[in-house]
C-alpha cells in the first residue's frame with residue numbers, strides 16, 4: 161500500500177528543507193523528495209549557490225587581506241594560493257552543510273526519498289527512485305519547491321570550458337587569466353570579485369546604465385567606483401549580441417549606448433544573466449496548477465496554487481530568487497497546513513544581499529522608488545571612511561544610506577555598501593519590521609567601535625545630526 165503523508169515536499173533547497181523541518185516540528189507526517197545524485201540535500205543554495213559562492217568569496221577575501229598585511233604592520237613572505245586547496249575548502253563546507261540538512265531531516269522524522277518526483281494528481285506523487293524502482297506516495301498536501309536552473313541565452317550557449325554558467329564556474333580546475341562576466345547582478349558581481357582577487361583580469365558587462373541595477377543608484381555608483389579602483393573593468397550600457405570562440409578563449413561584442421561597437425576578448429566568458437523556474441517532468445498537467453507565460457507558478461499571497469492542497473514556494477515563484485525568502489515561504493505554507501494563523505510575507509521587508517567586494521545589502525525602497533511612490537523623502541548618509549572600526553579593518557569604501565519619509569519620519573529603505581553590509585542589514589530589517597522612525601533608530605545605543613555605529617549615524621543623518629561627520 162502507498163505510504164500516507166500529511167505533506168510531501170518536492171525539492172530540498174532552502175524552501176523545501178526548511179518547510180520539512182517546520183512540518184516535523186509541528187507533528188505532520190512529512191516526506192521530502194530530492195533528485196540530486198546520492199541524495200545530496202540543500203538544493204541550489206546549499207550545493208551550487210549561496211554556500212559554495214560564499215566559501216570562495218571568503219577565501220578570496222582572506223587572500224586579498226593577506227596581500228594587504230603590510231598596511232597592518234604585518235609581514236607575509238611568498239604569499240600564494242593553492243587552487244585545489246581552495247576548491248577543497250569550498251567542497252568541504254558544501255558537504256558539511258548538506259550533511260547538516262540530512263541530520264535535520266532525521267531529527268525531525270522527515271522521510272527522505274532520493275529520486276525524481278512527478279505529481280500524478282492532487283494527493284498523489286510518484287517517485288522514480290535512484291535505484292530504478294518507482295513508488296507512489298499518498299498525501300494530503302504537496303509543496304512544490306523545485307527551484308530554478310540557469311536560463312540559457314540564445315547565442316551565448318555554454319560549453320562548461322570557455323563559456324560557463326554559475327554552476328560551471330564553481331568547479332574550475334584553474335583560475336582563468338581573463339574573464340568577461342556578462343550580467344552585473346548578484347551572481348555576476350560576486351564571481352567578478354572572486355576571480356579578480358585570485359588574479360583574473362575581469363571585465364564586467366551590464367546591459368543597463370549601471371551595475372547592480374536593482375539597488376539604489378548611489379550604491380551602483382559607489383560599487384562601480386570601488387571596482388574601478390580595484391582594477392575590475394566595467395562596461396555599462398553594453399548589449400552583447402555576438403560571441404565567437406577563439407584559439408585562446410572567447411570573443412564577444414555588442415553596441416554601447418553611443419552606438420559604438422565594443423569587442424572584448426578573454427580566456428573565459430561567464431554568462432550570469434538569470435535563472436528560470438524548474439518544473440520539468442513535474443506532472444503539473446495532472447493538476448489545476450497554473451503556470452504563467454514566464455514559466456513561474458501562479459500562487460496567491462499564501463503560496464496556494466489553483467489546485468487545493470498544492471502549494472508552491474521559492475524560486476518557482478515570480479518573486480525575488482533568494483534563499484531566505486524561499487525558507488519563509490516554506491514556513492508560511494506548513495504552518496497553514498497545520499492550521500495555524502499565518503500572515504502573508506511582506507515583500508517590502510525582504511533583505512537583498514550581494515557578497516561582492518565591497519558587500520552590498522538593502523531592504524525596502526530605494527530613494528528613486530520612494531519618490532516614485534509619492535513619498536516626501538529625507539536621506540541620511542554616513543560614509544565608512546568616517547568610521548573608526550572601518551579604518552581599523554582597512555575597509556573604508558562605501559556608506560550606509562537611510563531613506564525616510566518626512567511626515568512620520570518612518571524608515572522606508574536602508575542601503576549599505578561596505579564592510580559586513582550583509583550582516584549590518586539585519587538591524588535595518590528588525591527596525592523596519594517594527595516600523596521604526598529614523599529618530600528612534602538614531603537613538604539606539606550601538607557598541608563602539610563597530611561598523612554598525614554607521615547605521616545609527618546614518619539614521620541621525622536624516623535629521624542632520626551625525627556625530628562623526
Ligand SMILES: Cc1cc2nc3c(=O)[nH]c(=O)nc-3n(C[C@H](O)[C@H](O)[C@H](O)COP(=O)(O)OP(=O)(O)OC[C@H]3O[C@@H](n4cnc5c(N)ncnc54)[C@H](O)[C@@H]3O)c2cc1C
Pocket residue numbers: 170171172173174175176193194195196202203204205206208209210211213275276277278305306307308326347438440441442473474475476480481482483484485486513515
Ligand atoms: C551562484 C548563486 C549564488 C546564490 N547566492 C545566494 C545568496 O547568497 N543568498 C541568497 O539568498 N540566495 C542566493 N542564491 C539564490 C538561492 O540559491 C535560491 O534562491 C534558492 O536556492 C531557492 O531555493 P528553492 O528551495 O526554491 O530551490 P533550490 O534551492 O533550487 O532547490 C530545488 C531542489 O529541488 C530539486 N528538484 C527539482 N525538481 C525535482 C523533482 N521533480 N523531483 C525531485 N527533486 C527535484 C532540485 O534538485 C533542487 O535540489 C544564489 C543562487 C546562485 C545560482
